[in-house]
Amino acid sequence: MPFKKLIQPLKDTLENKGFDTPLAFQKSILSKIKSGANLFCIAPKGSGKTTSIVLSVIQNLNGKAFExxxxxxxxxxxxxxxxxxxxxxxxxxxxxDxxxxxxxxxxxxxxxxxxIYEGVDVVIATPKRLNKIFFLNGINLNKLQMCIVEDAEFLFRNNNLAEITRAPESIGKCQYLVFSTTFDKRFERWRDAFMFNAKIIKSK
Structure with missing residues (x-):
């Protein structure tokens, strides 16, 4: 997905930052994210993974607050x-907004x-804290459109994998995106449990 297809506020920001075209890895994943596919996005640091998350989320939400x-x-x-x-x-x-x-x-x-109760569009959370808030009935996950893991290597420490795996049990239909530098075999259970038909997109 070229930058020219993004909403105007994103195009303005990218222009101000001097970004004319997506990086190679961004070209391979942005359109797939826009299509709603479940993805494992595997690439080294510096390939534009974090910026891809930000651009895709803002684009998907059309830059507008809602409920x-x-x-x-x-x-x-x-x-x-x-x-x-x-x-x-x-x-x-x-x-x-x-x-x-x-x-x-x-x-x-x-x-x-x-x-959170007052209204938010995007929640960035550590796994343990998100689950604590959820079990206190402090967050409504019924409206989620996207569930994303950034730098997923951390999942295999301190029981984080189990903490995150609990979340989909409370989420309806949703797009799942996992960003990591490597694909771990333990992700296979997610493909069977909730990341149905997930594709693995690796940096070339």
Whole structure:
């Protein structure tokens, strides 16, 4: 998907940043993400994975806030990863009214629950904190359109894989995207459980 097919606020931001065309890996995945396919996006650092997440989410939501329940959930490894991704969203969502919210362990969970209840479009969360908020009835996952894992290597530490695998049990039909530098054999169980017909797109 060339940048010219993106919504105007994204095109303006990309132009201001001096980005004329997608990177090679972005060319191979952006149109597939737009089509709604479940994907494992495998590529080394510097290939544009994080920017692809941000562009795809903002494009898919048409840059517009809608109702209260989040439509996109992005799992990250820790607080710093959440804040870094939030900064990326803030840089690219200028000209839109999308609401992006970070949920991580160091925050007061009651405050988080109240702030999410007030209405968000995109939630960036660590797995353990997301599940705690969910079991406190602090987040509605029924409206999710996209569930994404950034830098998925962290899943195989500290029981994160089990924490994230619980989430789809509470999600209806949804697009799943996993971004990683390598494809781990343990992902195969996701293809059987909820990432039906998922494709593996590797950097060439």
């Amino acid at each position: 209260d329940a989040p439509r996109v959930l992005i799992f990250v490894k820790d607080k710093q990863a959440a804040l870094n991704l939030e900064l990326e969203f803030n840089a690219f969502k200028r000209g839109t 999308l609401r992006v919210y970070c949920a991580y362990d160091e925050q007061n969970i009651d405050v988080q629950r109240d702030e």
